Structures are given as structure tokens and as C-alpha cells.
Amino acid sequence: MDGDRGNPHRLLYSLVNGSDGAFEINATSGAIVVTRSPAQLQREAYELHVQVTEVSSAGSPAAQATVPVTIRIVDLNNHPPTFYGESGPQNRFELSVYEHPPQGETLRGLKIIVNDSDQGANARFNLQLVGLGGVFRVVPQTVLNEAQVTIIVENSDAIDFEKFQVLTFKFRAPAADLGRNRGGGEGYRRLPYPHSLSAPLTSLSRTGGGAEGGYSAMCPVKVERRRFVKIHLIS
Ligand SMILES: [Ca+2]
Ligand SMILES: [Ca+2]
Known part of the structure; x- marks a missing residue:
């Protein structure tokens, strides 16, 4: 002026x-x-x-x-949480374990990274495992940006070839501060x-x-005659 x-x-x-x-x-x-x-x-x-x-x-x-x-x-929340295996983005993971693994044992042989490449609150989300309750626990439960996903046995009795030959679980990764x-x-x-x-x-x-709804993946657990439990993670 x-x-x-x-x-x-x-x-x-x-x-x-x-x-x-x-x-x-x-x-x-x-x-x-x-x-x-x-x-x-x-x-x-x-x-x-x-x-x-x-x-x-x-x-x-x-x-x-x-x-x-x-x-x-200001950062845009334009990246949903995404799961990665050893060779990049992956929407299906498989694993076989013996039935009745020890309580509290970490499922080995399963390398899953989950990543949200936004910044701050836009990269914070929860990690949930939906399926037969109390069988496995996923760690961590809250992620900022990136974390290695670990699945821990919570109920050894439920992982039983005679009870279930396939158990299916679903990962959910909703935004942590959606509300x-x-x-x-x-x-x-x-x-x-x-x-x-x-x-x-x-x-x-x-x-x-x-990206508000986060991301989900599925995890069928298969029990075979050889008394392995197979775990599939699918997005
Ligand atoms: Ca962004
Ligand atoms: Ca995000």
C-alpha cells in the first residue's frame, strides 16, 4: 500500500x-x-x-x-501405516511354529516392520491384533513412525492342532489420535x-x-498334521 x-x-x-x-x-x-x-x-x-x-x-x-x-x-497425513517384510512392502506374512509354544515366547522367524513416514502426530498409530482373543499379543501397541512388530504367545493352550488347524488374526493400525x-x-x-x-x-x-483409518493386515494361523502352527499375515 x-x-x-x-x-x-x-x-x-x-x-x-x-x-x-x-x-x-x-x-x-x-x-x-x-x-x-x-x-x-x-x-x-x-x-x-x-x-x-x-x-x-x-x-x-x-x-x-x-x-x-x-x-x-504443515505436514499432511498422507501416509498410512504400511507393513514391510525383508524385501520391501509386504501384505502377507507366513510362519510355522509348533503347537503349544511356551507362554511369553516371541514368535521367531517373523520379521515385520511397520512404518508411517509422516511427521509427528500424523505418524502415530496403534497396533492391534484382532482374532481369537488372548492367544497372541502384539508389541508395541503404539508406534511413532516406525517399529519392529513382535508377536508374543499369551495362551499356549489355544494353539492346539486338535482345536484349530487355522487361526486367523488381523492387524489393525488405526491412527492413535484420531478423535x-x-x-x-x-x-x-x-x-x-x-x-x-x-x-x-x-x-x-x-x-x-x-490415511485416517490406518491399515490392516490378516494373520491366519494354521495347525498342520506335523503339529506346526502356521501363521499368515495378510493385508
Ligand atoms: Ca506427510
Ligand atoms: Ca500417517
Whole structure:
């Protein structure tokens, strides 16, 4: 804004530095536009410097001012928890164990990593094993970003060839703080792309649905004649 009275001169806006190629400014309106998709915004904050030049009626620069503009990037919850085996993402895991394994024993030979590559609360989720109750316990029960998944025997008697030849379990990975983020409060707003921003530029929020429900996988436990218990984990 030019505080001079009378016939105000034309103002021209330009980005001096700090945009890293991710933002552009409209020379006449001063509107700042995101030029990359949100996923390509690698920094948590961008410190832009906007230069405003007043152009005289003769066309020559009359006065100049520079103002710093901070744009903060808020993480979007766009990654669901995903299970990984030894060779990458995996939605089915299998294992055979003898029936009646010792109580409290960790099931060996089963390497499962679960990962959510968002940040902070967007990467926090619970880990649950749904199926015949009290047979196995999954550890950890709450994950931030990444954890190795361990399954521990809780009820040796239930893992019995004569009782069950197949036991099926299902992993669930619901967001840990689903209730808090749902339904307003500090909820995020979804911005269209490309985003058109107008001053004051203090915050650009990114968020998303899609990952709210977390992730699930299945785990059939098969008891064979050889008196093995087979464990299958399927997503
Ligand atoms: Ca994210
Ligand atoms: Ca997530």
C-alpha cells in the first residue's frame, strides 16, 4: 500500500530471494502462488523477501521497500501405516511354529516392520491384533513412525492342532489420535493446488484424508498334521 495521496503510482512486486523456485509472485497484484505440488515442498518453512517498487508516472522506479514473508508448511497425513517384510512392502506374512509354544515366547522367524513416514502426530498409530482373543499379543501397541512388530504367545493352550488347524488374526493400525483431529478444533484446511495466497502470509496448511483409518493386515494361523502352527499375515 502506498500512503501518498492523490494519484498513486503503480506498484510492482517481485521475489528477491528465498523462494527456492517453489513460489512466484504476481508483479501487479502481489499474490504469491505455489508453483510445485505440496509433496515437493521439502522445507518446513520458506522465508521469502518480497520487494515492492513504486513506479513513477514517467516509468522510472520512485521508491522501494522489501518485506519478509514466512510461509510455514504443515505436514499432511498422507501416509498410512504400511507393513514391510525383508524385501520391501509386504501384505502377507507366513510362519510355522509348533503347537503349544511356551507362554511369553516371541514368535521367531517373523520379521515385520511397520512404518508411517509422516511427521509427528500424523505418524502415530496403534497396533492391534484382532482374532481369537488372548492367544497372541502384539508389541508395541503404539508406534511413532516406525517399529519392529513382535508377536508374543499369551495362551499356549489355544494353539492346539486338535482345536484349530487355522487361526486367523488381523492387524489393525488405526491412527492413535484420531478423535482429537476429527471434527474441527485445530483441524486442517484443504487448499486447492495451485494455491493462491494473499497477505498476511503466515501459514500454509496441508492435510488430507485417506490415511485416517490406518491399515490392516490378516494373520491366519494354521495347525498342520506335523503339529506346526502356521501363521499368515495378510493385508
Ligand atoms: Ca506427510
Ligand atoms: Ca500417517
